[in-house]
Amino acid sequence: MGFRFANVAGRSSLVDDAGDYYDLERMTDGAVSSDPDVVLADLDVLTAAQGRLDDMTPFGTLDGADIRPPVTPRNVFAVGLNYADHVAESKMDVPTTPLVFTKFPSCIVGPNADVELRSEHADYEVELVVVIGRGGRDIDAADAWDHVLGLTAGQDISDRALQFAAKPPHFDLGKSRDTYGPLGPTLVSPGMFADPTDLALTCAINGEVRQNSRTSNMIFSVADQIAYLSSIMTLAPGDIIFTGTPDGVGGPNGIFLQPGDVITSEVEGIGTLTNRCI
Template sequence: MILANVERRLTTFVGGEAVDVEEKSGGLFDADPALIYPRWGEFREWADGIGAKGAGDVAPSRLDAPSPRPPQVFGLVLNYRDHAAEAGLALPAFPAAFTKFPSCIVGPRTPVELAGATSDWEVELVVVMGRRATNTPAVNAWDHVAGLTIGQDLSERALQLAGPLPQFSLGKSFSAYGPIGPWLVTPDELTDPDDLAIRCSLDGETVQESRTSQLIFSVADLIAQLSTVLTLLPGDLIFTGTPAGVGWAREPQRFLTPGQQLISEIEGIGRLTTSFVASGAASAVSTA
């Protein structure tokens, strides 16, 4: 099943046609996409019953974040070996996590106002939780997943790396620095949800390319280990880490500039397109 946030209304697809969930269910489920995750089991049973499967034709300009108000957002540092190598850092023995504050989460149609001159790209597979997970063993972890989407862990490196202690969470949480989309794809739609091609291009140039099978901590491992520390909640987002190719690690370093377009793609999920504008220009662009 594919689940979309179409102009803030929960939407799925049957036979290639978009289905408004609130209307189709006779009000059993709310139109607000954020409210579906606490009822994921019940909703999934209903959606299977109407034959929800596959995608449909929806203009990207109509789409918003598939989990628009996540209770918690987790980001992973150094979860691809090649990214750890380019950063010159040792591999972690336990998932190295930070948070992107939920207010930075937006959908694919929001222009991103660059917060500074050292903003960087990081394409990531994003897990959306569908069931609470506490001390959940890896063998059962996928049972707690609603689906997968694409994310950009946009990072303003000057603040993120400012001393004496790094500011990962603040440097990665400027307004709109957490675009996700285009929609949520349930794991059963994918041949192997643990092995998906992932790539990112900037103005047509490929800057990152890998497979999610190269994750140091797999999706199941992340859920299992994070849930030993705290409870993962329905609607939570887990940004699973980025492969090599970020601008900060290049020689010379490269950063995002106004007018550029970033395209993030993951096999079986689709494409997330992010556009960038200068400081103060976002409101003008969004109302144009």
């Protein structure tokens, strides 16, 4: 058992299997805060409340709701070239250690936010995103999942011209333009999945599926990434990790996002990001 969390119009909410949401403060008569950052610090409260949803009346459905990023990140880590097929299409060498860069937190937006194109070389990358719940330093890979608050979906939108404008490339700037980090729609605890290490993820542009893989195809697993990052610095609650994207991105084929394009990204058990390019 666990929880399925969403930030609806800035308020803490839980989500049932049908996609209906329940405002936590209202369903508990004020016993639980409406502030998502406060609520996410108490996993026992979330799990207990999730178990009560069958006896509650939903406040609405996520479809059409004002859904915001489920977490306000402290640090945003990202891992590049983490699927062998994406390494091959990029014509690069398979990394022997995780290739880590950062997306600046200011780029994070909600799951249905518009993506503001600022060049003719914007690309899409669907990713599983890990949210740290219990921090630590030198976390062993065998214990890494004990430090995961939940999983969500993300789009690592990338301005390839800006990314490769310098040598060596500056991934951070190319991936951190305003709106270049859609996140959501839900944050789901690991216990809600049959196997949180093997989830389907897809990305479609205007209904055409471009990316289709499973997270079990990662070169460096979620546990590997947490162990590696925590060997360098102390991870803290609210840190998030974009864990890499599979093949099918537009750059290698010279196919970039255009105004009016709709990016539809989905991670199994988490939900769908729908982002219109403007």
